[in-house]
Amino acid sequence: MAAAAMATLRAHQACSRATAVADELPTTLPPAFLAFLKRNGLDVSIYAAAATLPRYVRVKPQAISEIPEIEEELGLKLSSLTWLPNFFSLPPEAQIASTQAYQQGKLYGMDAASGAAVAALAISPGDHVLDVCAAPGAKLCMMAEFLGDSGSLTAVDISRPRLAACRTMLRKYDLGRRTRLYLGDGTSFSLLPLTGTSKLSPANVCDDQCHNEEPTEVTGNSDRLCKGGFQKDARAEITSLYGEWRSGRTRQEKRAAKRAKYLGIPEQISWDDRAPELFFYGVDSGVVGMKVADVAQTCSDSQNTSLRGYDKVLVDAECTHDGSLKHITKYEQWGWETFERRFLNEDRIASITSLQLRLLSNGFRLLNPGGTLVYSTCSFTKDQNEGVVGRFLATHNNAELQEVELARQWPCSPGGLPHTLRFDPVSSNTSGLFMAKLTKLGCGPSNKSEVGGC
Numbered sequence: 001m002a003a004a005a006m007a008t009l010r011a012h013q014a015c016s017r018a019t020a021v022a023d024e025l026p027t028t029l030p031p032a033f034l035a036f037l038k039r040n041g042l043d044v045s046i047y048a049a050a051a052t053l054p055r056y057v058r059v060k061p062q063a064i065s066e067i068p069e070i071e072e073e074l075g076l077k078l079s080s081l082t083w084l085p086n087f088f089s090l091p092p093e094a095q096i097a098s099t100q101a102y103q104q105g106k107l108y109g110m111d112a113a114s115g116a117a118v119a120a121l122a123i124s125p126g127d128h129v130l131d132v133c134a135a136p137g138a139k140l141c142m143m144a145e146f147l148g149d150s151g152s153l154t155a156v157d158i159s160r161p162r163l164a165a166c167r168t169m170l171r172k173y174d175l176g177r178r179t180r181l182y183l184g185d186g187t188s189f190s191l192l193p194l195t196g197t198s199k200l201s202p203a204n205v206c207d208d209q210c211h212n213e214e215p216t217e218v219t220g221n222s223d224r225l226c227k228g229g230f231q232k233d234a235r236a237e238i239t240s241l242y243g244e245w246r247s248g249r250t251r252q253e254k255r256a257a258k259r260a261k262y263l264g265i266p267e268q269i270s271w272d273d274r275a276p277e278l279f280f281y282g283v284d285s286g287v288v289g290m291k292v293a294d295v296a297q298t299c300s301d302s303q304n305t306s307l308r309g310y311d312k313v314l315v316d317a318e319c320t321h322d323g324s325l326k327h328i329t330k331y332e333q334w335g336w337e338t339f340e341r342r343f344l345n346e347d348r349i350a351s352i353t354s355l356q357l358r359l360l361s362n363g364f365r366l367l368n369p370g371g372t373l374v375y376s377t378c379s380f381t382k383d384q385n386e387g388v389v390g391r392f393l394a395t396h397n398n399a400e401l402q403e404v405e406l407a408r409q410w411p412c413s414p415g416g417l418p419h420t421l422r423f424d425p426v427s428s429n430t431s432g433l434f435m436a437k438l439t440k441l442g443c444g445p446s447n448k449s450e451v452g453g454c
């Protein structure tokens with residue numbers, strides 16, 4: 001079909017969907033949310049699309065040949081997305097959680113717009129990738145798939161329970177081999193990728209004499225390791241090496257859970273506690289066999305050296321979630337007070353753009369020159385999207401917005417800055433998502449303190 005005819009058809013489809021959604025406008029959205037939409041110039045009718053929006057799943061490449069069996073189990077046809085490989089749409093009411101295909105880790109639920117944000121990063125095998133706000137981890141899983149058998153994936157999130165969900169997901173889908181998960185603050189995270197190879201093969205790992213579940217400085221014999229911990233040898237010099245990661249909650253996690261339960265607070269690290277905690281590492285993440293000090297090599301250690309940062313960075317920033325339609329409508333059952341407290345609280349809204357800017361700036365600091373960063377949110381507001389990116393560009397003359405070439409085939413609209421993109425239920429038939437793709441230009445006077453040899 002000619003491009004012009006295609007555009008007309010798309011506009012027509014969007015228009016008839018818009019008419020349909022306006023007819024089904026929900027009346028239950030709470031006043032605080034309606035006021036938030038009004039303040040931000042957003043049209044409430046978009047939320048009526050929530051009920052008709054398809055569900056999307058990503059089928060792992062290894063399971064693509066099993067689509068007929070998966071369809072039979074689901075009792076319906078998977079409709080392949082022509083613009084996003086391995087993504088399929090399902091009717092909104094489709095239930096996947098009880099299927100064997102889901103339980104066996106052959107597919108996972110993920111909105112197509114979220115898949116597009118990962119595709120925009122153009123991850124290649126061998127890349128060192130950083131995910132600054134990783135949990136609960138659907139994008140992380142997709143990034144791990146793209147990475148394949150080389151390179152590394154480092155992921156950070158500030159919420160312990162969400163990070164635990166992320167770890168469960170990586171393990172369920174067997175995608176954690178090259179991944180390190182950190183409980184930490186993405187605005188200050190400074191750890192560099194591990195570019196070397198593991199110093200010990202699993203054959204050298206011993207089972208006995210294990211003392212700790214987490215690495216600590218101990219007197220040890222660096223030739224032999226314990227699974228998930230370290231052994232003591234009084235004769236050897238002070239050293240500590242990582243063994244294989246062991247499942248189950250670490251002592252540190254159990255302590256934090258107990259404390260959070262006692263205080264009745266969420267298990268989240270405090271904003272002042274900036275030291276990242278290694279929460280999970282895969283067998284090929286480069287951690288096994290490394291000294292604690294080497295794994296903890298930070299960006300500040302690397303000034304004026306040749307230590308490298310990350311090739312690709314995703315900053316899928318915390319936001320007000322107003323574009324995440326299905327999520328929003330769930331609050332009808334969960335209670336709008338929770339939504340108001342979490343997302344519409346005045347202090348929270350005031351601080352969120354500042355948080356987003358700091359997450360973006362820190363992700364960019366850790367990016368190698370020539371590398372790619374994608375900033376995304378699931379908010380429709382200009383402040384959290386074009387506003388944050390505009391403020392960032394005003395102070396980073398080594399950053400440049402880039403075209404997402406794949407997007408020429410995507411059902412999205414242009415954002416308010418060159419090359420930025422917006423997905424929404426009416427024109428894209430997806431949840432809401434904004435994305436900006438940035439690259440870091442070569443070293444200049446303005447980026448002297450950044451990684452990558454500058």
Ligand SMILES: C[S@@+](CC[C@H](N)C(=O)[O-])C[C@H]1O[C@@H](n2cnc3c(N)ncnc32)[C@H](O)[C@@H]1O
Pocket residue numbers: 114132133134135136137138139140156157158159162184185186187316317318319378
């Ligand atoms: C939009 S969600 C990320 C979704 C995730 N990328 C995915 O695909 O599943 C935003 C995440 O940012 C995390 N977050 C909030 N503040 C943070 C901070 N200062 N540093 C790191 N993560 C943070 C939240 O805990 C939340 O999990």
